[in-house]
Amino acid sequence: MLTLVQYRSGVCNTANCRRKRECTKRHKKHSTTSCKSAPIPQAQLPTPVKVRPASTVAQEQDEKSETYTSLAPDERGQTMALLFFLQTLAVSTVAAQGRFVDLTHALDTNTVYWPGSPSFKFNILSRQQQDSFWYESNNFSTAEHGGTHIDSPSHFSKNQWRLHEIPLNNLIGPGVVIDISARAEKDPDTQVEIADLFQWEEKHGKIPEGAIVLMNSGWDKYWPNKTAVFGSSTPNNSSTFHFPGFSPRTARWIIANRKYINAIGVDTPSIDFGQSRDFQTHVTVFGANIVGLENVANLSRVPVTGATVFAIPVKIRDGSGGPLRIFAMINDVNRAGINHPEILCMMVTFISILLI
Structure with missing residues (x-):
């Protein structure tokens, strides 16, 4: 001014x-x-x-x-205050555009585990009023591979990352949701095929670097019904399981052509489909240090593109997997076509500087 x-x-x-x-x-x-x-x-x-x-x-x-x-000196201070306000407004606006979707099933006594794994246990140690405060404390125990969880590459590949070795960069990335729910409704043995990835790329462009590719089969609607989740009336016999997953052909294509992705995930108990006997999808992607995410929830609430996925596990030293808190930040600015929200902040800052 x-x-x-x-x-x-x-x-x-x-x-x-x-x-x-x-x-x-x-x-x-x-x-x-x-x-x-x-x-x-x-x-x-x-x-x-x-x-x-x-x-x-x-x-x-x-x-x-x-x-x-x-x-005037007083007005110089006013202009600097205006600059700070506009910067704050830009950051706040971008943050306000984002909303979060929890993709995690809660751990409890109903949590579904792969056959042979011990079930979830939760013991209350204290839940009572003390002299001047309320105090709660509990013990819990869980197997690595149950509920919404992460598979470390070491789970099926020797000398690859164990849980504590996975870089944080590999646990965060653009969400790519492959929706096969219509097929899965009719055929529980359906799998994500290479053609599904081609179809996604035709509509949305090449799968971005560091992506977390997630299969949405609609299977989370069965949670925590163990019989329905495994697609079998004998949920303790893995040879009878029927549920969707990524086909080994697709896994090999990803390694050959999109090896730069961070993770693949499913809303079923395994990234291999239920009838797999040799778990070749596990073997293939884990050999390239690509992480696996299983029993992911609420994928129908995540857009096929435009979200950022955070898959944060408990950091267990030497673990082959573990409980996972996974969520998606859906940025409506991104969906509107601004792929980098920080550009908006930079633009507002630049305009503010011009006002000085």
Whole structure:
């Protein structure tokens, strides 16, 4: 904001004065005796503001002018405050555009585990009022591969990452949701095929680097009905299981052509489909240090593109897997076509700087 500042001392009465108009304080040709000022009415006087010329050149040019402009110190502070406000507003706006979807089934005594794994146990140690405060404490125990959980590459591949070795960068990435729910409704043995990935890329472009590719078969609607989740009336016999997964052909294509992804995930008990006997999808992707996510929930609430997925496990040293808290941040700015929300913040900051 710029302030117009004008200094006037009155009307010059000197006979040979070439300036028959107001005499400014900077009018050097007159002495105080020869320049008898007639006071200007109070209503015409501006509020005096001390002005600091921007440069010596500007000051010399201004000698021939009765008025000049500059940024007052108080207003400089106001402008900086405006800049900070606009930056904060930009960040807040981007954050407000995002909403979160929890993709995790809660761990409890109904949690579904692969046959042979011990069930979830939860023991209350304390849940009572103390002298001046309430106090709760519990013990729990769980197998690695049950409920919503992560498979470390070491689960099916020797010398690959164990749980504590997986970089955080590999647990966060753009969500790519492959929806096969219509097929799975009719055929529980259906699998994610290469054609499904081609179809997704035709609509949304190439699978992005660091992506977390998730199969949505609609299977989470069966949770925690163990018989329905495993697709078998004998849920303790894995040879009878029927549920969708990623086909080994698709896994090999991913390694050959999209090896840069971070993880694949499913809303079923295994990234291999239920009738698999050799778990070749596990073997293939884990051999490339690509992480597996199983029993993921609520994928029908996540758009096929435009979300960021966070898959954060408990950090268990030397673990082959473990409980997972996975969620998606759905950014409506991204869905509107702005792929990098930080660009919006930079634009607002740049415009703010121009106002100074």
